[in-house]
Amino acid sequence: MKKKNKKVLVAISGGVDSAVSAKLLIDQGYDVSGIFLNFWKDNSELSSENKCCSLQSQMDAKKLCLNLGIPFYTYNFSKVFKKEVVDNFLEEYASGRTPNPCVICNKKVKIGGLLEYVQSLNFDYLATGHYAYIEKEGRRYRMYKGLDKNKDQTYFLYTLSQKQLSKLILPLGKLKKPAVRQIAKKAGLLLADKSDSQEICFISGKRHNDFLKKYLKMKSGEIRLLGEDKKIGEHQGLPLYTIGQRRGIEIGGDGPYYVARFDYQKNILYVVRNFNDTILYNSEMTLTNVNWMNLKELKFPLKADVVIRYQHKPVKCLIDYNKKNNTARVKFYKKQRAITPGQSAVFYQGNEVLGGGVICADGGS
Numbered sequence: 001m002k003k004k005n006k007k008v009l010v011a012i013s014g015g016v017d018s019a020v021s022a023k024l025l026i027d028q029g030y031d032v033s034g035i036f037l038n039f040w041k042d043n044s045e046l047s048s049e050n051k052c053c054s055l056q057s058q059m060d061a062k063k064l065c066l067n068l069g070i071p072f073y074t075y076n077f078s079k080v081f082k083k084e085v086v087d088n089f090l091e092e093y094a095s096g097r098t099p100n101p102c103v104i105c106n107k108k109v110k111i112g113g114l115l116e117y118v119q120s121l122n123f124d125y126l127a128t129g130h131y132a133y134i135e136k137e138g139r140r141y142r143m144y145k146g147l148d149k150n151k152d153q154t155y156f157l158y159t160l161s162q163k164q165l166s167k168l169i170l171p172l173g174k175l176k177k178p179a180v181r182q183i184a185k186k187a188g189l190l191l192a193d194k195s196d197s198q199e200i201c202f203i204s205g206k207r208h209n210d211f212l213k214k215y216l217k218m219k220s221g222e223i224r225l226l227g228e229d230k231k232i233g234e235h236q237g238l239p240l241y242t243i244g245q246r247r248g249i250e251i252g253g254d255g256p257y258y259v260a261r262f263d264y265q266k267n268i269l270y271v272v273r274n275f276n277d278t279i280l281y282n283s284e285m286t287l288t289n290v291n292w293m294n295l296k297e298l299k300f301p302l303k304a305d306v307v308i309r310y311q312h313k314p315v316k317c318l319i320d321y322n323k324k325n326n327t328a329r330v331k332f333y334k335k336q337r338a339i340t341p342g343q344s345a346v347f348y349q350g351n352e353v354l355g356g357g358v359i360c361a362d363g364g365s
Contacts, residue, residue, distance in 0.1 A: 014057030017129030040082040084108035097342025133173025141165035148176040158356035221267035244338025287357030
């Protein structure tokens with residue numbers, strides 16, 4: 001069937017990436033429509049607008065669709081976004097973990113939730129402006145890193161299933177950002193020079209801890225040097241800290257100090273003085289909620305590269321997978337610093353995404 005008979009709904013954010021995605025698909029002959037998603041907003045004196053769904057972004061998205069001559073829709077995802085992304089974000093911090101809300105958002109809302117909506121409207125595909133690409137090889141779908149290594153977003157997409165991959169188009173995967181902006185300028189799109197957002201959309205970057213303080217009950221407590229019983233400072237609440245963190249530890253004197261361990265029962269924050277203290281390094285980690293994009297092709301133990309946080313350099317590892325409880329035990333070839341419970345770890349072989357999971361608070365070794 002020709003592309004012109006294929007209906008594609010493009011998630012339009014009001015930014016240059018989604019704008020160029022729509023333009024490229026139109027040029028390829030698809031029947032394109034645009035949709036703008038409204039998410040939850042923190043309506044308080046502390047908040048700034050959710051950058052993903054601000055009024056200005058919606059106006060930009062609508063103008064773009066008018067400019068391209070395609071239908072424009074909006075959809076209110078605020079309730080599911082609040083439940084699946086924001087509430088999860090707060091629950092994870094309250095439990096001593098450091099979550100990655102963008103991973104959850106793509107799984108439950110931007111791609112997972114929107115794909116269900118797309119199919120209910122009888123569209124053939126969903127398209128987004130993520131920097132990654134999908135190829136069908138035989139009967140299987142594979143995801144690969146975006147050509148622009150500085151913009152690659154596969155880390156946030158490892159939760160997708162074969163069914164979802166079969167219905168998803170990522171037009172920007174084989175383009176670099178300067179080329180995307182050039183396409184926008186050549187097409188006369190007014191968003192060509194619009195800056196990228198680098199922050200959690202529902203929190204202004206400078207207000208991360210203010211947001212946690214507003215929604216979580218904080219209890220101050222002692223800061224101690226690991227291995228000693230003496231109090232050397234006072235923390236403002238354990239959810240405000242993460243393993244390996246230096247900034248925000250308010251201890252006077254001869255620092256710096258780095259977060260090393262939490263005792264939630266006694267409400268004590270333990271720190272070390274040395275950036276490379278051995279307590280901050282682990283040779284192993286355990287993952288839960290593991291997703292493999294092509295499990296049938298994998299044999300364990302599996303040699304692969306793993307990324308333990310966004311934009312972290314891939315490191316070599318050996319993976320054992322327990323299918324029964326859907327966990328993976330990962331052994332690093334070289335010990336890694338600041339393995340952070342709650343963060344996602346994503347596996348690769350070359351540029352192909354194999355899958356990933358969520359880091360457990362098991363301490364490693």
